[in-house]
Structures are given as C-alpha cells and as structure tokens.
Amino acid sequence: MALDSAVIRRQFPFLQERKHPVYLDSAASAQKPDCVLQAMDTFTRTRYANVHRGLYALSEQATDLFEQSRNTVRTFLRARHADEIVFTKSTTEALNLIARSWGHATLRKGDAVALTILEHHSAIVPWLQLKEEKGIEIVWIGIDDQGNVQREELTRALGKGNVRLVSVTGLSNVLGVRPPVGEIAAEARRAGALVAVDAAQWIGHHPISVRELDCDFLAFSGHKPYGPTGIGALYAKRELLRSMPPFLGGGMMIREVHRNGFTPADAPQKFEAGTPPVTEAVGLKAALEWLEAIGWNDIESHEAHLMRVAFDTLRTIPGLRILGPKTPDGASGCVSFVVEGTHPHDLTDLLGQQGFCLRAGHHCAQPLHERLGIPASVRLSVALYNTEEEIRALGPAIARARSVLSK
Amino acid sequence: MDLYAEHILEHHRHPRHKSPIANRTIEHAENNPACGDTLALELKIKKGKIEAAGWNGSGCALSQAGISMLLEKITGMSVSDVEKFSPKDMRSLLGVPLTTRRLQCAFLPLLALHNALRKSKGGQTETWPELLDQDQE
Numbered sequence: 001m002a003l004d005s006a007v008i009r010r011q012f013p014f015l016q017e018r019k020h021p022v023y024l025d026s027a028a029s030a031q032k033p034d035c036v037l038q039a040m041d042t043f044t045r046t047r048y049a050n051v052h053r054g055l056y057a058l059s060e061q062a063t064d065l066f067e068q069s070r071n072t073v074r075t076f077l078r079a080r081h082a083d084e085i086v087f088t089k090s091t092t093e094a095l096n097l098i099a100r101s102w103g104h105a106t107l108r109k110g111d112a113v114a115l116t117i118l119e120h121h122s123a124i125v126p127w128l129q130l131k132e133e134k135g136i137e138i139v140w141i142g143i144d145d146q147g148n149v150q151r152e153e154l155t156r157a158l159g160k161g162n163v164r165l166v167s168v169t170g171l172s173n174v175l176g177v178r179p180p181v182g183e184i185a186a187e188a189r190r191a192g193a194l195v196a197v198d199a200a201q202w203i204g205h206h207p208i209s210v211r212e213l214d215c216d217f218l219a220f221s222g223h224k225p226y227g228p229t230g231i232g233a234l235y236a237k238r239e240l241l242r243s244m245p246p247f248l249g250g251g252m253m254i255r256e257v258h259r260n261g262f263t264p265a266d267a268p269q270k271f272e273a274g275t276p277p278v279t280e281a282v283g284l285k286a287a288l289e290w291l292e293a294i295g296w297n298d299i300e301s302h303e304a305h306l307m308r309v310a311f312d313t314l315r316t317i318p319g320l321r322i323l324g325p326k327t328p329d330g331a332s333g334c335v336s337f338v339v340e341g342t343h344p345h346d347l348t349d350l351l352g353q354q355g356f357c358l359r360a361g362h363h364c365a366q367p368l369h370e371r372l373g374i375p376a377s378v379r380l381s382v383a384l385y386n387t388e389e390e391i392r393a394l395g396p397a398i399a400r401a402r403s404v405l406s407k
Numbered sequence: 408m409d410l411y412a413e414h415i416l417e418h419h420r421h422p423r424h425k426s427p428i429a430n431r432t433i434e435h436a437e438n439n440p441a442c443g444d445t446l447a448l449e450l451k452i453k454k455g456k457i458e459a460a461g462w463n464g465s466g467c468a469l470s471q472a473g474i475s476m477l478l479e480k481i482t483g484m485s486v487s488d489v490e491k492f493s494p495k496d497m498r499s500l501l502g503v504p505l506t507t508r509r510l511q512c513a514f515l516p517l518l519a520l521h522n523a524l525r526k527s528k529g530g531q532t533e534t535w536p537e538l539l540d541q542d543q544e
C-alpha cells in the first residue's frame with residue numbers, strides 16, 4: 001500500500017492531542033488537516049475582505065481567492081465551466097435549492113420525483129415539501145437486501161412518463177453502497193427526466209466526473225472531504241442554471257433593483273445572495289487540493305483495506321449483523337450494523353467511554369431504516385487517517401460494552 | 408456513579424408495566440428525534456387517579472428503564488401530583504448522572520407522560536424545547 005498513514009496522521013492536529021479518541025465517525029464530519037486550517041487562518045488574519053464589493057486591492061484579492069476556489073471545485077468535479085458551480089451552505093442547502101428553484105418553477109400537480117430508499121433526509125424532505133405544496137408525486141425506488149437499487153422498479157417508474165427528476169445518492173451514508181449513478185442518469189435521460197446526485201459521502205472517497213456522469217445536478221458539503229463546515233456546492237448544467245429562478249433574494253444576486261422590481265444577476269451569483277462563506281471557500285479549496293495531491297489510487301486502496309478490516313472485525317462478534325453488503329468490496333466509506341439485544345445508543349455510549357467515536361441512530365435515513373426493519377443502527381465510518389489497528393481494537397471494545405449491558 | 412448503574416440495567420432487563428392495559432382511558436406515543444425510538448404509553452385514569460399504566464416500545468436501556476421506573480412510581484398517584492412531575496424529579500428518579508447527549512433518552516418517558524395527561528384534558532401538547540427548558544429552571 002502506497003499511502004503512509006503516519007505521514008497523513010501527522011497532518012491532523014486532532015491526532016496530535018495527547019489523548020485523542022479513535023475517530024470512526026468521519027461520515028458525519030471529517031477532521032481537518034493543517035493545510036486547511038492554515039489556509040483559513042492566514043486568509044482571516046492577513047488577507048481578509050468581503051468579495052465582489054470593494055474596488056480596493058484587498059477586496060479584489062479576496063474575490064480572486066473566492067473565484068479560484070470555485071474553479072478548484074470545478075476541476076475537482078470535472079465540470080466544464082466554473083459558472084456551473086454555485087456555493088451553498090451545505091449539501092442540504094444545495095438539494096433544497098434544486099427543489100425550491102427548479103422544482104417550484106417547473107413541477108405541476110401530477111408530476112413525479114423518484115427517490116431511492118437509500119436517500120438522506122436532505123434529499124427527501126424538500127420534495128415532500130413540494131408534495132404538500134403542489135401535489136407532486138414521490139415515487140420510491142427500492143433496494144435488495146444487499147442495498148442494490150432495484151433497477152426494474154426505476155424502469156417501471158420511468159415508464160409511467162411523469163417522472164421529471166430522479167434523485168440518487170452516490171454513496172449511501174448508512175450501507176456504504178454505491179448505486180450505478182451513471183447508468184441511472186442515462187436511463188433517466190432517455191425517459192426525459194433530470195438526475196440529481198447527492199455526493200455528500202461520495203466526494204471524499206472516490207473521484208467524480210460530472211461530465212462522465214452527465215448528471216444535471218450534484219451536491220456536496222465541504223466538511224466531509226476534510227474541509228470546513230458552512231460551505232457546500234451545487235453543480236448544475238449551465239442551461240439549467242440559466243433557466244432557474246433565484247432561490248434566496250438579497251445582495252449580490254441581482255443585476256438591478258428598483259422600487260417595483262428587480263432583474264437577477266447571471267448564475268452562479270443569482271443563487272448566492274448575501275455575503276458568501278469566503279473563509280470557508282478558502283478552506284475548501286485547500287482541502288480539495290490536498291485530496292487531489294494524495295491521489296485517488298492511494299485513497300481508494302487505503303480505504304478499501306480499512307473496509308476489509310472492518311468487515312473482518314465485525315464478523316467475529318457474535319450476535320452482530322452487518323446491514324446491506326455481504327462483502328467489503330460492496331461497501332465504501334462506512335458500514336452499519338446492529339447487535340442483538342443491544343440498543344445502538346447504549347452501545348455507542350459505552351464505546352465512547354472507551355474512546356471510540358461511532359454514530360448511532362437512523363443517520364438521517366429513516367425510510368431506509370424502515371425498509372431494513374430496524375429503528376436505528378450503529379455506523380462505523382473510515383477516513384484517510386484511520387488505521388487497521390484502530391479498527392481491530394473495536395472488536396474487544398464492543399465485547400466489553402456488551403458485557404456491561406448483560407452483566 | 409455511571410449511567411449503566413445496576414438499578415438501570417435491572418429495570419432494562421426486567422421492565423415493569425410493559426404490557427397493554429385493560430380499559431385504558433388515554434394512549435399517547437412520543438419519539439426521540441435523536442434516534443427515532445418511540446414509546447407508547449397507556450393510562451387508565453379514574454376519579455382523578457392513575458389506576459393503571461402500561462407501555463410499549465423499543466429503545467435504549469436508559470429510556471426503557473426510565474419508563475419502567477416512572478410508571479412504577481406514578482401508578483396510584485393523583486393526576487394533579489403526576490402533572491407536577493418535573494425533569495428534576497425524573498433526574499432523581501433515575502438517580503444517575505445525565506450528560507447532554509442522553510437527555511432526550513432520559514426525558515422521553517416524561518414527555519410521553521406529560522403529553523398523555525395534557526391530551527386527556529384536550530390541551531396542547533408540550534414540545535421538546537419546552538420540556539428541556541423546565542430542566543434549566
């Protein structure tokens with residue numbers, strides 16, 4: 001394995017703390033490397049100004065940095081144009097933007113949006129809101145027991161002719177499965193539907209090319225690929241952004257405002273009302289450059305190894321059931337499980353007491369948990385800074401937690 | 408003392424009142440937004456007294472032990488006394504230290520109880536923030 005995890009770990013201040021826990025919750029949010037923290041710190045201390053406003057040099061430099069960050073996102077996603085990248089607060093805001101702007105303007109009663117049962121609440125609720133408001137229909141696409149999207153259900157749904165958009169996650173934040181987004185996009189396109197991809201998890205684990213996928217929308221957050229919170233992005237095809245009405249009204253999103261009306265600015269500014277997260281854009285740029293510099297081959301092989309170790313470790317625990325994929329090559333980034341007779345809350349509380357950070361709950365994917373027939377699960381997620389030893393140590397820790405509950 | 412104290416684990420393993428009751432006069436369910444666990448409560452109120460109480464649901468040791476202990480405590484009490492049962496009382500009933508991350512597990516039984524009683528009087532139900540506010544007082 002080419003990736004030297006000691007070198008990676010040294011770059012994370014969190015891991016230099018004398019007593020740091022074993023962090024296995026990067027799917028919720030990743031720790032930040034020095035280069036991200038330093039880029040934000042230097043900008044805030046010495047280069048700070050608002051963007052797109054002042055005519056003085058400092059503001060111009062800040063604007064340049066902000067636009068360079070947009071361009072870094074463009075390159076990272078392999079998008080054609082920088083103006084196809086809209087900065088948002090998060091994946092959640094980006095997905096809401098699709099529903100509130102495109103959905104609100106174009107969908108009519110009787111139109112349908114298809115969602116896979118794997119989706120995160122942020123890809124579900126905005127459409128349920130439109131269902132309440134406009135009477136659109138939500139069509140659910142199921143999965144098999146290993147978490148694979150039931151393609152024939154999608155085909156059937158698209159056959160009805162009223163599906164206008166398919167929203168699909170690029171990587172499930174619970175099961176770690178990766179739906180074949182490219183194939184789904186192609187099929188949707190043939191049926192005249194748009195495709196929105198939730199790349200919140202995907203972004204930090206595997207390369208993305210929106211050009212290859214030919215998807216219409218793709219959303220992600222900065223804080224999962226080792227960047228800061230408070231920033232995310234929406235990729236959308238240029239023609240789409242041109243046709244979509246603004247999402248929030250305010251400063252920067254207008255061309256002109258008069259007492260009785262306004263004309264919006266061009267995209268992406270049209271969708272970026274108010275002072276944007278400038279410092280966070282600087283941090284995001286540093287994070288994405290850091291990832292690209294490590295290289296996807298090394299990232300993928302390190303994390304695939306960690307997933308094999310995770311499956312090996314979890315499988316030895318009696319009464320533990322892994323959800324979804326049967327083998328580690330079917331899962332990426334995270335694996336979720338339940339332990340017979342042990343509620344996920346109790347297990348993760350007791351693991352926390354032993355210095356292991358894992359998440360318990362429905363992970364903002366309640367329809368998926370309903371499909372799995374359980375109220376909650378425990379999730380182990382991996383990142384570049386995790387090691388085989390950290391994951392192996394979890395086995396005995398789970399056994400100790402169980403013995404507390406059953407003593 | 409730690410959260411997983413012997414009395415909590417004992418109630419968790421052998422929950423009291425965990426069955427439906429006959430001639431119930433109110434039913435009410437609440438859930439824990441942090442994990443989606445639900446707790447369904449049934450009460451039989453007669454002449455201003457809690458004559459019987461039962462519950463159902465799945466959840467963590469803390470919420471399960473909590474409802475078990477709470478129903479044991481309130482059965483036979485007058486409604487007006489039970490209405491006054493506060494987060495502070497719940498804390499002392501549980502008798503273990505609570506951290507922020509487990510407050511909703513600890514207070515889920517109390518929210519279900521408060522709202523069952525409010526519902527029986529046709530009143531508005533209490534929200535999580537309202538309940539947690541009382542804990543600050």
Ligand SMILES: Cc1ncc(COP(=O)(O)O)c(C=O)c1O
Nearest residue numbers: 090091092120122173200201221
């Ligand atoms: C698959 C998926 N979609 C969307 C989100 C929402 O991301 P955020 O909370 O950063 O908006 C998350 C993260 O929680 C996620 O894992």
